[in-house]
Structures are given as C-alpha cells and as structure tokens.
Amino acid sequence: MNKKLLELLDGAEDKYPHTLEQNFPHIISKIIELWGSPPLDQYFIDLMLHTRAVPxxxxxxxxxxxxxxxxxxxxxxxxxxxGVPISR
Known part of the structure; x- marks a missing residue:
C-alpha cells in the first residue's frame, strides 16, 4: 500500500485501489503526482476514454x-x- 496515496485518500483504506496498484503501478505514480491539480482531470479522461488513434x-x-x-x-x-457543497 502506497503511504502517499493512502494519505491523499485521508487514510480511507476502504477506498484504496489495490487492483490498480497491483496491475498498473505507473498509473498510481502519475495519479499521486497530479493529485489535487487540474491536469489530473484530463489524465482521468485520457485513461477512461478512447483518445488514441490505436485502439x-x-x-x-x-x-x-x-x-x-x-x-x-x-x-x-x-x-x-x-467551499463548494458536495451533492450526494
């Protein structure tokens, strides 16, 4: 378990991405690097959507x-x- 990521998750072990860490450690490193910054939004989009010419x-x-x-x-x-209210 990456201590820095766990800290970013406010210690919420139940939210920890164990499978992602095990199979894609480079993605975990990039997420930690970008956490809390605007470029992380684009990184998540690039991960989840087909944005490359090669499938x-x-x-x-x-x-x-x-x-x-x-x-x-x-x-x-x-x-x-x-200070923006979070809707649930």
Whole structure:
C-alpha cells in the first residue's frame, strides 16, 4: 500500500485501489503526482476514454471502477477546499 496515496485518500483504506496498484503501478505514480491539480482531470479522461488513434484493450471492470472512484474522491476534495457543497 502506497503511504502517499493512502494519505491523499485521508487514510480511507476502504477506498484504496489495490487492483490498480497491483496491475498498473505507473498509473498510481502519475495519479499521486497530479493529485489535487487540474491536469489530473484530463489524465482521468485520457485513461477512461478512447483518445488514441490505436485502439486499446481497456481496463478490467475492477480497475475501471477504482479509477472512477479516485476521480470522484479527488473532485470532492477539490470542491471541499473551494467551499463548494458536495451533492450526494
């Protein structure tokens, strides 16, 4: 478990992307590097949508959900820092 990512997740071990970390450690590194910054939004888009000329296989459903969940957590944290109410 990456301590820096766990810290970024406010210690929420239940939100930790174990499958993503195990299968795509380079993606975890990039997410940590970009966490809380505007470029992370584009990175999530690039991961989840077909944006390349060459087709990709795509992620297994578990990994895709972990990426989606990280995107939501990052967005909620940014909104909280800006004082924007979070709708649930």
């Amino acid at each position: 990709r296989e795509g992620f297994p459903p578990t990994v895709a959900k972990e990426i989606f969940d990280l995107n939501l957590i990052n967005d909620e944290q940014i909104k909280a820092k800006q």
